[in-house]
Amino acid sequence: MGDKILCFGAVEVEDEGGGVGRRTVRIYYYLEDDTIRVVETPTHNAGGVQGTLVGRQRVATESSPLAPHLNLSNIKVGECVKVLGRRYMVTSCDPATRTYLTSLGMAPPPDLLPHPSPEAIPELTGAAKLQFMGDWPKTHPLATFVMHSGQVLRFYGEWVDGSVMAEGVGGVTERVTERVELRYYLEDDTAEVRVHHLTPHQHALTPTPPTLPTKLLRRSPIPKDASEVLGASSLGAESRPTLNLLGLRGGRAHLKDRRPQAGARPGMLTPYDLVLGSEVRVCGRVLRLCECDAFTTTYYKNVLHIDQVPVEYQYLYRKLTVPPVPRTTPLDPRWLEEHPRDPLHPFPTSVTTLVGGYHARDIRDGCEGTILRFGAKLITDKEKDKDREFVVNFYVFDSTISVYEIPRINSGQRAGMFLGRGLVVYEGGEGHVSAQDLYVGACVTLNAHDFTLTSADEFTQAYMERHADEFPQANYNVALDAARRCLDHHQLTALLRQYTSHDPDKTGFVPTTLATKALADALGGSELSRQQVAALTRRHRHLRASPLSRQQLTHLAALHLKRHNFHGMDELRAGLQGRDKERCGLLGAGCVRAALLATRLPLPPALIDALIDSVKGEGEQVEYESLCRDLDWRLRPHIHTTPPCQLDEASLTAGLRRVEDLTDYVNLVADLEGSAATHHFAGTGLV
Structure with missing residues (x-):
């Protein structure tokens, strides 16, 4: 039973008030030594430290520390168990635990709810039910701060057109595509507003759009009606009462009271006002709430008994305006x-x-x-x-x-x-x-x-x-006409002789860089730009594949093996010899690839495929002894001399796909000479 672990779901029970806590835990019971571990299930935006509550250990029973420890008979679904001074009600168990207990004849009852009601908890009366306060704001600010510390309600919405609701309150006069975020902090009933720009104003001199949201309103209480706070002082007074002193100065004497008249407290935004689909006034604008995060939805459903249903944004269905004159x-x-x-x-x-x-x-x-x-x-x-x-x-x-x-x-x-x-x-x-x-x-x-x-x-x-x-x-015809006017027959002959001097095999191709440089030197005194010279040679370019040779691939593979300090060449040689049943020293390409993969060579797959393709002989056969000698970096004293390419992935990919950039100088000179073929140079032996 060393690998058998039973898992039970439980919820914490508050002893003082007799209510059910919000902490959902899992109790793991290890059958090999009767130890217990309690882990709290992580909850988003919970505001407290979560994780392992009780490390794996033996837990004494409630009667006495000297009494036997808790065992499997003390943990039952529907009953409470006390672990290190905390009471947990076991609400469920996983299918494997249920199957194991049923095989022992201890079939557990059906699972309870993840958060069971107080009636389902034994030894608790109905007076100990969990009660949520319906009034707002809370009557105990300190208790509210401690209970909801770190908990934030997040809403997302959009500004509403000024003609809908914002007339007379300073609202905007046209729609803008901004995703507005409203954060409501439950610990002190404050809120802040941030704006995420969806399509920021693109300007020629400031091309980079803002990536971070703009804080429009810092964290503070938000009044429902801005007119209620206009003229109020720091003491909450709106004005001072005026006393009319009758009989003095003909009844025209007035005296103001020194004590300010306490006005009514302005109403602030509460969670009951923040319902999806409703419109609230923030910063002199009208904000329409469209969606919220998962924690906000759960909080409204469990605490305020309000279902938050997301609504669609209005700007997605707005028609385009008429373009200006x-x-x-x-x-x-x-x-x-x-x-x-x-x-x-x-x-x-x-x-x-x-x-x-x-x-x-x-x-x-x-x-x-x-x-x-x-x-x-x-x-x-x-x-x-x-x-x-x-x-x-x-x-x-x-x-x-x-x-x-x-x-x-x-x-x-x-x-x-x-x-x-x-x-x-x-x-x-x-x-x-x-x-x-x-x-x-x-x-x-x-x-x-x-x-x-x-x-x-x-x-x-x-x-x-x-x-x-x-x-x-970059127009080839324009550059060709300008070059023909600048080059005569003697210059073309010298240009062709220069090309053939770099082509001893008479293939008709030279590197493109050399062809461009020679043509630029021939057109040195003309008005042709470097772009036009490049356009002339690029028209006759030919990209010829030039992969790495076998010596270069084995050199590169040996460098990889030395870089990873690989010393398994003897195992590779033994594996290849074991696959050679006929002892002829030859194996198929697929068999060699399988042996290389089985030895776990620290080589990229692309390099392995290219290496096997380069060493294949007739009939797809590979001489594995020669391959092992080439891959053994210990036999290469000068392995770091002139490596084919760098060992990074980008350089290796470029080396495996290497091409040769060549230029057909015969057709190039023919176009410059203006004939279908270089018939003027046919008798010179240059072509």
């Missing part, structure tokens, strides 16, 4: 962002702001997540700023720009956000920087700093080539 007068260039037409749709669907005859923003539907990234450097004479590197982000959706500085170790410069997202206006104030102004090799002025764009990522290059009509610098 477009502006025709120019605005200040520093404030080009127009206000949202609708709180649910903060971005305008068409351009209405005109500045100097140019559109302030070019809104493009369907490009909300499209970001063009360029590498940039500062154009400056200061030595400390020449090595600073930046990333320029262009958001195609609204033509905004943000700049980040790449951190460098011991640079002395603060990296991170350099320019927040927003529209960048030209120095003259007419128009703003658009997509046509950004390309590799361009010089732009951002935040009063001159930048030169040095590179662009693969996505940006591909996007500009797909939309060549919008990006003329």
